[in-house]
Amino acid sequence: MKVCVLAGDGIGPEITAEALRVLEALRADGLKIEFEHALLGGRAVDATGDPYPEATSKLAREADAILLGAVGGPKWDTLPREQRPERGLLRIRSELGVFANLRPAILYPELANASSLKPEIVSGLDILIVRELTGDIYFGQPRGIEVRDTQWGEQRVGWNTMIYAEEEIRRIGRVAFEAARKRGKKLCSVDKMNVLECTQLWREVMIDLSKDYPDVELSHMLVDNAAMQLVKAPKQFDVVVTGNMFGDILSDEASMLTGSIGMLPSASLDANNKGLYEPSHGSAPDIAGQGVANPLATILSAAMMLRYSFGNEAAAVRIENAVRKVLAQGYRTGDIFEPGTTRVGTKQMGDAVLAAL
């Protein structure tokens, strides 16, 4: 299997290096895997003027899976939109058609105190957010900023279009129902149907689809209530399905339940389980280059890659068990540190996972 590695910016290279060491250790044990590296994001802009250069696109299209660190940073924040690192990320997601973004939020028992919520609220938490990733207001046309006549006189207005086609909703719905079927058989669809027609359609399609999944209990929640319920009683959720924008926000919220965004992996899949695997967090410019970032979200993303794109459940579980073991051994990067545990840097955390494999 060929994996295209896109380390990206900020902490990206530091955290992907640790995930690669873990995958290389499995290769030494017989896993068939090859790596090719390419540029994405800010460093790609610096080198080529394009955040998603053609050479990267070619490698990504040819690869069986893509492992991505993170992109972006203050250096590139003032560039025109098309040259921004984040635009490169959106383009690769869109070009590869990886519409199903799976973001599991699992609380490892050892991290119950790292969560900002009381241990009894979060202990045993295991939810899966299924976020639609290639549609919605992120990609909807028309969009722009232009001068218009308004009630305040002539001035600039900014606008975007929230749009979903029925089939776009149906295909992410199917992914979510299938996932729920393999888990706790509960699916909560999050929308804002009391205000937005686009999400009224979303709800109608989910209800229609539920006829094919009589074994899965479907519920609906408005997104503002969902944001509240996630911190009030997060264990009521099993699988949550929602659109691109709401999923972006709710998955960051869910990450804090688990202790740190540095723990939250993700898989973005197309219809054939070709996938883009990346931590849910960003390039963390505030800690980049210091060797202190938590590499576990990226290492766990590599495990998801083995599960979904390689169909190698045993290798995925081996990595996940190693992560559990290092947490049980007390190793903590700064974001999940608490007194009584052993504070380690990015590379030492990688060392610990390798030793625990």
Ligand SMILES: NC(=O)c1ccc[n+]([C@@H]2O[C@H](COP(=O)([O-])OP(=O)(O)OC[C@H]3O[C@@H](n4cnc5c(N)ncnc54)[C@H](O)[C@@H]3O)[C@@H](O)[C@H]2O)c1
């Ligand atoms: N998928 C991606 O590539 C992606 C995702 C989100 C944000 N971004 C980009 O990243 C840049 C920074 O964005 P932001 O600050 O809003 O979000 P961020 O996720 O990069 O950082 C938010 C906070 O979480 C901390 N954090 C994140 N990952 C961590 C890790 N592995 N270990 C320890 N701490 C960690 C950071 O230090 C920071 O305090 C922006 O340019 C943004 O566009 C990229």
Ligand SMILES: CC(C)[C@H](C(=O)O)[C@@H](O)C(=O)O
């Ligand atoms: C960087 C940004 C484009 C991206 C998104 O909004 O999808 C990020 O926040 C994420 O969650 O992966």
Ligand SMILES: [Mg+2]
């Ligand atoms: Mg996000």
